[in-house]
Amino acid sequence: MDFIVAAILQGLCFSSMAIGVYLSMRIFNIPDITTDGSYTVGATVTAILLTLNWNPFLLFPIVIFAGSLAGAMTGLIHTKLKVHPILAGILVMISLYSINLKIMGRSNIPLMNDNTLLDISVFKSVLLNETFWISLVILLIIVKFSYILKTDFGLTMRATGNNEKMIQAIGVRTDNIKIAGLALANALTATSGYLMTQYQGFADINMGVGIVIVGLGSVMIGEVFIVIFKVKLISIKLLMVVLGTVIFQMALALTLMIGIDPVYLKLFTALFVLLIVSLPKLGLISFKS
């Protein structure tokens, strides 16, 4: 049972990143691999500032800023230097590995003191506290982000991924929209790093490895629900992505529960995503609504 609860909370921590992946891959049509790096950026900033006894609320904007900076870098390299977005993302991701390691000073920072966001006591039970704070952050993100997508700026973002030529014809510099969009996506990813570090109680230089795959798999599970329930409202779509993330983590927890060596966790993650990706080809489900 604990296993399942942990998987749900872990899924919620990841869901901000999944929403970021949804933005870059689905709305912008840009496969953004910066994710692996910016997730660790969020974790690094959180761990370092918490060990310096910063207030977890105060350091949150800094996490957001650091994540968006990483995304903006990828955006700049892609739009201004005309580098393929995958390569641009890989370049930034690999640079961030060094930067994160330099900032952390070692490969792992455990959080010894009880001054994280999840330690702020609202309920008696530790579990309820954790659930409350993580859910609150995710809820805030869904509300804020679905609002942004409904604004004129959000509309322009969605159209940029859909028909760039048209958006240029109405006088929008799509380069700027892409940079802003990637910044936003990676700010969301860094938020996941922020939550996860506090939930698991440490930051690790390798915690971001392959995380973009987790995001992609989660988004695709979410899209299955979006198709099944014929979801039109953007806020509900984002909720489905969160649901997809939780289900993904539960599926991984189950594989561990049936006694598979944790060493194979990444392998199973990849196989699981491969399975979801190939579902339409196998004729089991269609992603096109």
Next chain:
Amino acid sequence: MIQLQNITHLFNKGQSNEVKAINGLSLEIPESEFVVLIGSNGSGKSTLLNLIAGTDIATQGNLKISGIDLSHAPNYKRSRWVSRVFQNPTDGTAADLSIVENFRLAALRNQKISLKIGLNQKFEQEVQEKIATLGLGLENKIHQSMGSLSGGQRQALCLLMAVWSDLKVLLLDEPTAALDPKSAEIVMQIANQLIRENNITTVMVTHQLKDAIQYGDRIIHMQEGKIAHDFSKSKTSTIEISDLYNLFS
């Protein structure tokens, strides 16, 4: 009013495959005139349209719209004055977005894009009313995705979107080339109606000589990047399709 002075445009400048697409062309189009550009493939008519739109910047020469010098302004800086309808309706609309969302984007052509929700009920109503004037029965489908419409319907909406907010120049790039004959006719009628009602200065590229005669105030025949023939208002009424056809030989 559009003024083109001594425009020359080269592709692959300085290379062995250099092409002179436009060759010292000068042209003045008065306010609210509907000009049709005809000419064989490679005669430079599409390039000329791109130069007015700012998608390409002329290698040499001056371009003014309503007296404002836009010779070096890229397309996103001209969009305040210039609006364009593409040959393929899929180029002019975002298929995954709804009709009303597409119209909201069109309305943003003259505006600064902000973090405000501009797509409110008042705007939806305005879109419904304007779409109703097209007589295509689309006014109750504004929340449907643009991609679910036929090419003709999308092109008709593209036209309405193009003239949604203030503009000085409307550019039509073979607007009916991708449509079946019936849809093409409807789209041209709608275009003409919108252009005349709003007195919009228009430049249209087309291969449909019938449309050129029927709708154009002035027909310009281009050849090798130059104006070969310029038929003014008084002449277009007496001209026959065969006369234009013979220019292509």
